[in-house]
Amino acid sequence: MKRIAFLVLILLVKTDIYGQQFPFMEGYNMNPFSMSPAYAGLCNPKTVFVDYRSDWVGVEGGPVTYQLSYNDRLFKRVGIGGRFIYDMTDIFKQTIILGTYTYEVRLMKYHSLHLGLSAGMFRNSIDLAKYYSDPGFVADNVLLYGFQESKIKFATDFSALYRYRDIEAGILFSNVMFGSARYNSSDIAYKPTKNYLVNLSYNYNFDRFWALKPFVMLRGGQNYPVQLELASQISYDKSYWGTAVFRTGGVWGLGLGGEIIKGVLLNYSYNFSSNVSLNSFGSHQVTLGVRLTELGSSNQKTGIKHK
DSSP: OOOGGGHHHHHGGGTEEEEOSSOOOOOTTTOGGGTOGGGTTTBSTTEEEEEEEEOSTTSTTOOEEEEEEEEEEOSSSEEEEEEEEEEEETTEEEEEEEEEEEEEEEEETTEEEEEEEEEEEEEEEEETHHHHTOTTSOOOGGGGGOEEEBOOEEEEEEEEEEEETTEEEEEEEEEEESSOEEBSSSSOEEEEOOEEEEEEEEOEESSSSEEEEEEEEEEEETTEEEEEEEEEEEEETTTEEEEEEEETTTEEEEEEEEEEETTEEEEEEEEEETTSOGGGOOEEEEEEEEETTTTTOOSOOOOSOBO
16 A cells, blocks of 8 residues: 555645644543643642544544643642653654643632643654655655655644533633744645634533533634534543544544543544445554552542642
């Protein structure tokens, strides 16, 4: 199979490359901070999360993403957090580091609004030399640039989350930045696309042990179509859970997770597309969380914590 980044050669005609700056991650049922920075300090504070995600398994050069994140409650109404993301897709690589600050506004009893701002840097690189040595492609002057690394650029995102009892509704605007990232020795420019995410969820408790939480998410943005995601999580004793996901485009998913030992959380997600062969497409994600304040403690399980 031809390498998936063959399309890059078409884009390079204009010497501009467009990308989705912040890679997609699941596991938001356990770590909603990875979905929206407005959750900083609300769910599983003082917990370090490590994510590994592999997309398009069976396709050479498919995306692979690593993420390290942490969030905490600094003061009564202030949350903080940080994310380190390293993403690889064939000849593209990008590194993102973001710090987050959130502030809670109490509107009235049971109603609150959480406003989040993230700021940091990103750097993108592209290895054109991989194609220059490939006999399946015709030599082109643009390929002679070889390995290219962009200058470090400033990146931000804005988010807001409304909470009323067990209802949560939020919106995120990401890739809000200034200008394009120019590469070190060529005319190529990398332009992260601006995008948004809207999320809505409701936690319904059947009894003291069992709960059901449906999610609705809408993603969209510059240069790519709107995607609807419907998901549902069923949990037992706030310590073990299973998830089911459907996304427009024929993508289905299942997940399973829980607190495997005191203070250690583990979640696995698998996605597949009903439009292609299962042995040539699939996405796997493993999320590991370590609660720094509870690891090794003898207290009873507390499940996914919400402040």
